[in-house]
Amino acid sequence: MRSRWALPAAGLVLVLGLTACGARPGTAGREGPVPSPASSAALPSPAASASADPLADIDRQLAIVDGSAAQSTGDLTAGDTSASVGDDGQ
Amino acid sequence: MKPSLAASILATTVTAALLVGSCSAALAAEPAGSAPSAPATTAPRTLSSVQALGAGATAARISALDKAIPRVTANAYLSATDKDRVLGTLNGDRAAMVTLAAKIAADTDLTVAKADYHSIFTGYRVFAVAIPQSLYAAAASGLQDAAIPALLSAQATLVAAISGPLASKDTPAIDATMADLASQIRSAQQSVSGVSVFALSVTPEQFNSNHEILAATRASVKTAAAAAKKARADVASVKAALT
Numbered sequence: 601m602r603s604r605w606a607l608p609a610a611g612l613v614l615v616l617g618l619t620a621c622g623a624r625p626g627t628a629g630r631e632g633p634v635p636s637p638a639s640s641a642a643l644p645s646p647a648a649s650a651s652a653d654p655l656a657d658i659d660r661q662l663a664i665v666d667g668s669a670a671q672s673t674g675d676l677t678a679g680d681t682s683a684s685v686g687d688d689g690q
Numbered sequence: 691m692k693p694s695l696a697a698s699i700l701a702t703t704v705t706a707a708l709l710v711g712s713c714s715a716a717l718a719a720e721p722a723g724s725a726p727s728a729p730a731t732t733a734p735r736t737l738s739s740v741q742a743l744g745a746g747a748t749a750a751r752i753s754a755l756d757k758a759i760p761r762v763t764a765n766a767y768l769s770a771t772d773k774d775r776v777l778g779t780l781n782g783d784r785a786a787m788v789t790l791a792a793k794i795a796a797d798t799d800l801t802v803a804k805a806d807y808h809s810i811f812t813g814y815r816v817f818a819v820a821i822p823q824s825l826y827a828a829a830a831s832g833l834q835d836a837a838i839p840a841l842l843s844a845q846a847t848l849v850a851a852i853s854g855p856l857a858s859k860d861t862p863a864i865d866a867t868m869a870d871l872a873s874q875i876r877s878a879q880q881s882v883s884g885v886s887v888f889a890l891s892v893t894p895e896q897f898n899s900n901h902e903i904l905a906a907t908r909a910s911v912k913t914a915a916a917a918a919k920k921a922r923a924d925v926a927s928v929k930a931a932l933t
Binding site for chain 2: 654655657658661662664665666667668669671
């Protein structure tokens with residue numbers, strides 16, 4: 601003869617089991633992938649991150665400096681070489 | 691050959707070493723009556739020797755100009771006006787070297803050949819004026835029109851960050867680096883000011899009268915370039931400290 605507590609007990613066991621597996625009661629069978637921090641919709645978009653980074657433009661500016669230096673450093677050395685030879689060599 | 695000249699040339703680069711022949715020959719080809727500078731030096735004063743030296747000297751300049759002209763053409767910082775001026779000088783000198791090479795090769799009189807040979811140097815100063823002035827002007831333009839504005843922009847970005855959202859990360863070391871950044875930018879601005887205009891104004895005749903006429907310009911460009919390099923390092927250092 602089935603106890604009058606059998607049904608509630610079975611339900612309790614089911615709830616506890618699902619909870620132990622990481623599921624919440626009432627969501628079994630609808631569980632999707634756990635969102636990673638990187639894909640969280642709560643994080644700002646990349647564009648928003650760039651505009652929010654107060655140093656975002658520094659690398660571009662340093663690249664401009666590097667580009668200018670690349671066209672001048674070797675040239676100046678060449679100028680030294682040219683100017684270092686004697687009068688009639690110039 | 692003058693001993694000091696020989697020592698100087700031998701101590702320089704391979705490029706300069708290639709010029710030793712023409713330098714020694716140039717001195718050897720001085721007009722008759724000039725005192726011999728070294729007893730061991732043989733002085734080729736024949737027409738064929740002057741012609742050979744002329745061929746070497748013009749070829750060396752044509753080769754250097756052929757390297758400089760594409761570099762100037764591709765330079766992204768020279769203004770169109772300055773680039774036209776520089777290329778006009780370099781292409782003009784190249785054409786003159788070709789003409790002189792042919793004339794010297796065809797000369798039949800030693801005195802005329804010697805005069806033509808000396809005009810390779812005194813008339814054009816390819817290595818002393820034409821190429822260096824183009825390099826200094828290009829470097830100065832790059833600093834003035836690109837590097838320094840970029841450094842000023844980076845400086846403003848850092849100042850805004852330090853006084854705003856990243857204020858909590860500010861340190862005395864960062865403040866010191868920012869102060870140096872400002873100093874280096876000022877140094878670069880002051881050093882490069884007027885360099886391009888002056889460099890491009892120098893003529894072979896001016897160099898013939900004053901062999902140091904471009905020395906201060908060269909020093910100024912080097913100072914400005916070094917300051918810009920230090921300022922760049924300051925910007926990177928502060929950015930790393932704030933990140």
